Amino acid sequence: MSRAIMFRRLLVPLATALVLASTGVIAEARSAPGRTAPKPARTWTGTWEAAASGTAPALPGASIRNVVHTSVGGRAARVRLSNRLGTRPLRLGSVTLALQLPGAPGSPRAVAGSVRAVTFSGAGAGAGAGAGAGAGAGAGAGAGAVTVPVGRDLVSDPVPLRVPADANLLVSVHTPADSGPATYHRSALQANFVAPGGDRTAQESGAAYTTRVGSWYYVTGVDVLGAxxxxxxxxxxxxxxxxxxxxxxxxxxxxxxxxxxxxxxxxxxxxxxxxxxxxxxxxxxxxxxxxxxxxxxxxxxxxxxxxxxxxxxxxxxxxxxxxxxxxxxxxxxxxxxxxxxxxxxxxxxxxxxxxxxxxxxxxxxxxxxxxxxxxxxxxxxxxxxxxxxxxxxxxxxxxxxxxxxxxxxxxxxxxxxxxxxxxxxxxxxxxxxxxxxxx
Known part of the structure; x- marks a missing residue:
C-alpha cells in the first residue's frame, strides 16, 4: 500500500470525527480509571441496511410495516428512507419506529410502549447522506410528514428508543397518496405487512396489517447512537x-x-x-x-x-x-x-x-x-x-x-x-x- 493511501486512510476518519464533534454528535470521552477497553465513541453506527433494488407499484392510502433486524444496539436510532429510484416526489404522511414483540417474527405486533414517531428536520436530505446527516436536530425537532425528492434519500432526526442488538424493529410508513413507483428492496426474505386503509403507523397491536409482502418498501437503513x-x-x-x-x-x-x-x-x-x-x-x-x-x-x-x-x-x-x-x-x-x-x-x-x-x-x-x-x-x-x-x-x-x-x-x-x-x-x-x- 502506498504512503499516500495510508495517509488518506488515517486522515479521513480524523477529519470526520472533527466535523461530527463540531455539530455536537460526538460528546467528550471520559475514561474510567483502570479501564483497559476504549470507551465507545458517541457516533452513529449502521446496524441494518437494505439496498434499493428497483421499484414496485405504489400503495396509496396504505401503511407499510417493515420488519428489519439489528446487528448492534444503541440508545437512540435514526431511519433512512429512499425515493432514489422513484419518478415523482414521495409524500410520507407519517413514519414510526418500534420494537417488534419478541418471539413473534411473523407478526406486525409492537412491544407495548415502544412506538416512537419519526421526524425529519430536513438536515438529513440528500442522496448519499452520510454519517453526520440528520444528526444536528434533536428528536422531535422536525415534522412527521415529509416529502422525499426524486432520486434522494432522507435521514430522520434521532429517535429516542433503546435498540437491542440481534432484535427486530418495525419501521412503519404511511403513504397518503400515489407518489409513483415505490423504491424498494425486492427480496427481503422477511415477512412485512400492509394495512390497506389509513394511517396505522402508531398501532401497537398490528391488527390492521392484514396483508403480507416479501419486500422492504422505502426503508434502506437504520443507524444507532452509542453502540x-x-x-x-x-x-x-x-x-x-x-x-x-x-x-x-x-x-x-x-x-x-x-x-x-x-x-x-x-x-x-x-x-x-x-x-x-x-x-x-x-x-x-x-x-x-x-x-x-x-x-x-x-x-x-x-x-x-x-x-x-x-x-x-x-x-x-x-x-x-x-x-x-x-x-x-x-x-x-x-x-x-x-x-x-x-x-x-x-x-x-x-x-x-x-x-x-x-x-x-x-x-x-x-x-x-x-x-x-x-x-x-x-x-x-x-x-x-x-x-x-x-x-x-x-x-x-x-x-x-x-x-x-x-x-x-x-x-x-x-x-x-x-x-x-x-x-x-x-x-x-x-x-x-x-x-x-x-x-
Whole structure:
C-alpha cells in the first residue's frame, strides 16, 4: 500500500470525527480509571441496511410495516428512507419506529410502549447522506410528514428508543397518496405487512396489517447512537449476499451469520454489519438494481461509520447476458472499488467467486473466467485481505460445484449451512483492524 493511501486512510476518519464533534454528535470521552477497553465513541453506527433494488407499484392510502433486524444496539436510532429510484416526489404522511414483540417474527405486533414517531428536520436530505446527516436536530425537532425528492434519500432526526442488538424493529410508513413507483428492496426474505386503509403507523397491536409482502418498501437503513463499538462493515454483493437459498424470517443470510460471530467478540470490538446485497446484481452493468460500481457511494461509502467492506460480486457478470469474458475487466473494477474505498479510509476484503457447476448458466468457458478472476483475487494483491469463499464451499471431488451439504438445489446459492460456512470464512481481524495491509 502506498504512503499516500495510508495517509488518506488515517486522515479521513480524523477529519470526520472533527466535523461530527463540531455539530455536537460526538460528546467528550471520559475514561474510567483502570479501564483497559476504549470507551465507545458517541457516533452513529449502521446496524441494518437494505439496498434499493428497483421499484414496485405504489400503495396509496396504505401503511407499510417493515420488519428489519439489528446487528448492534444503541440508545437512540435514526431511519433512512429512499425515493432514489422513484419518478415523482414521495409524500410520507407519517413514519414510526418500534420494537417488534419478541418471539413473534411473523407478526406486525409492537412491544407495548415502544412506538416512537419519526421526524425529519430536513438536515438529513440528500442522496448519499452520510454519517453526520440528520444528526444536528434533536428528536422531535422536525415534522412527521415529509416529502422525499426524486432520486434522494432522507435521514430522520434521532429517535429516542433503546435498540437491542440481534432484535427486530418495525419501521412503519404511511403513504397518503400515489407518489409513483415505490423504491424498494425486492427480496427481503422477511415477512412485512400492509394495512390497506389509513394511517396505522402508531398501532401497537398490528391488527390492521392484514396483508403480507416479501419486500422492504422505502426503508434502506437504520443507524444507532452509542453502540459498544463505533463502526460498521458492509457486505457488497448479489443474491448470495442477499440471502437467496436461506430460510425466510430467520436472518440466516451470511452477513447475519457474520454479525452473530462478531457478537462473540469483546463489546468494544463488535462492529455493525450492513447487507448491501441485491439479487441479480452485477459489478459492471446495471440491471437488477444499479451495478456495484454505480451504487458504491450510496450503499457503502456514505453509510454510517463504515470501516471495511467485503466484496462478493462478479458471478452475474460472468454468467449473465451479456456475459463478461475478460477477467481483466472484473479485476479493474475491483481495483476501482478499492481506490474509492481507500480514499474514504475504508479497508476492502475481496471474496473469491463461489462455484456454480450444475446450474443452467454454467459453461466450461465461463468457468475458465471464474477461475481466472479467483486467481487474480488470490494472487494479484487487489484487496487489503482475501476471504477464499470458493475454497471453503466447493466440493473437493468436483471443484466446479458447491458441496451438496451447502446446496439448496439450484447449484448456485446456499442453504443455511452454506451461509454459515461463508460467514465462518471471514477473518474477523480484517474487519476490526485499524488499518488493513495488502495480502
Amino acid at each position: 459498544s463499538a463505533a463502526g460498521s462493515v458492509v457486505a457488497l454483493g448479489d443474491s448470495i449476499t442477499d440471502g437467496t437459498g436461506s430460510s425466510s424470517d430467520a436472518n440466516h443470510r451470511w452477513p447475519d451469520r457474520l454479525a452473530a460471530r462478531l457478537r462473540g467478540l469483546p463489546a468494544h470490538r463488535r462492529p455493525g454489519v450492513l447487507n448491501a446485497g441485491i439479487s441479480g446484481n452485477r459489478l459492471l452493468l446495471d440491471g437488477r438494481g444499479p451495478s456495484a460500481l454505480t451504487r458504491l457511494d450510496t450503499d457503502v461509502l456514505s453509510r454510517a461509520g463504515v470501516r471495511s467492506v467485503i466484496v462478493l460480486e462478479g458471478i452475474n457478470d460472468i454468467k449473465g447476458t451479456p456475459e463478461q469474458r475478460d477477467p481483466r475487466a472484473l479485476e479493474d473494477a475491483y481495483r476501482l472499488v478499492v481506490r474509492r474505498a481507500h480514499a474514504r479510509g475504508i479497508g476492502v476484503i475481496g471474496g473469491t467467486i463461489t462455484p456454480y457447476g450444475g446450474h443452467g448458466a454454467y459453461t466450461p468457458a465461463r468457468e475458465a473466467v471464474r477461475q481466472a478472476v479467483n486467481t487474480a483475487i488470490r494472487t494479484h494483491r487487489i484487496f487489503d485481505a482475501v476471504a477464499d469463499l470458493d475454497a471453503a464451499v466447493r466440493d473437493p471431488a468436483r471443484p466446479n460445484r458447491i458441496l451438496p451439504a451447502y446446496d439448496p438445489g439450484d447449484h448456485l446459492h446456499f442453504n443455511d449451512a452454506g451461509m454459515r460456512a461463508l460467514a465462518d470464512t471471514i477473518d474477523l481481524r480484517t474487519l476490526t483492524a485499524k488499518r488493513l495491509s495488502p495480502r
